[in-house]
Amino acid sequence: MTDRAGDHGHLIEHTVRSEELLRGRFLHVMRDEVRLPDGTLTTREYVVHPGAVMVIPMLDDGRLVLERQYRYPVRQAMIEFPAGKLDAGESTQRCAQRELLEETGYTAREWAWAGVMHPVISYSTEFIEIWFARGLVAGERQLDAGEFLDVYAATPAELLDDCRTGRVTDAKTLAGALWLQNVLSGAWTLDWQPALG
């Protein structure tokens, strides 16, 4: 066993060469040759992703705004916090404000950055920045063409019960529930900021 604060220099893999394996309409896949810590060579294949944001939107009555969306790869309608990919050059707060408005119609007066997660560290560069939103004001959503999703509200207790019973299995939403539970208990704190104008 090593210790919690252990150095990790002895674990690093170094790039030898990099090639594009697939440029699909949606997925961009690379194959790199890498040198392992013992000097041997191996191959790493991974999806290149621009990064994304997820929003935990809290209504004034304490309920959360959630979405139900059919996710084709897993062939299920999934319960999720609102989320979406970063546009080129877009800040993560700007993206969070845009995605919340487009998908749910809500704007929020206050925002707090919570942290970042990596959904699939073995085969994608994707990161998801986690934002909380409060002071919500309802409006008209602006779904992209071909985007179909339902919006609903649930109490934190209902969401956590859905995590426990397996109605929620989306990993980003489960990670959001960890943040939510600890923010609501006061164990973890947030630094609230006004919305970007």
Next chain:
Amino acid sequence: MTDRAGDHGHLIEHTVRSEELLRGRFLHVMRDEVRLPDGTLTTREYVVHPGAVMVIPMLDDGRLVLERQYRYPVRQAMIEFPAGKLDAGESTQRCAQRELLEETGYTAREWAWAGVMHPVISYSTEFIEIWFARGLVAGERQLDAGEFLDVYAATPAELLDDCRTGRVTDAKTLAGALWLQNVLSGAWTLDWQPALG
């Protein structure tokens, strides 16, 4: 807004045709043509994955067994619960027992299935079954050739602090921390079973 128990039949996407886009050494990518709820056609590209397990191993002193492993796609050494892919035909408990032994050297007398998560619902079929393990007995680990990872122990408070401060950003491990926190508080319960012989 719809309600929490809303029907989702109106969200379903139907497969029109399916083609293999990439069969790499590691990644297998499909491109399907699908019919959207409004009848229009679009494309879905996604990684085909055999599924995986994650183990939350609890030592008799209350600490957890964790790993630190360099993850090339995100270019960082990541803190993770032990995890690995299912072999063909392997049950998820058998896989959990195998991965824990191979990566950490521990065997566990008791196991409890907690739930399932989907790490990347927009572009992979991957699911991860979540198992708890207790009654741990240390032994010799059996890393695959080319596998380099450190094993360490941390208290639940240390792990949760690492989630809060951003030292832990792996989404499956954050979702595991949600399970752990609720099991330890007694809010969520587990059904413990003996290890498979």
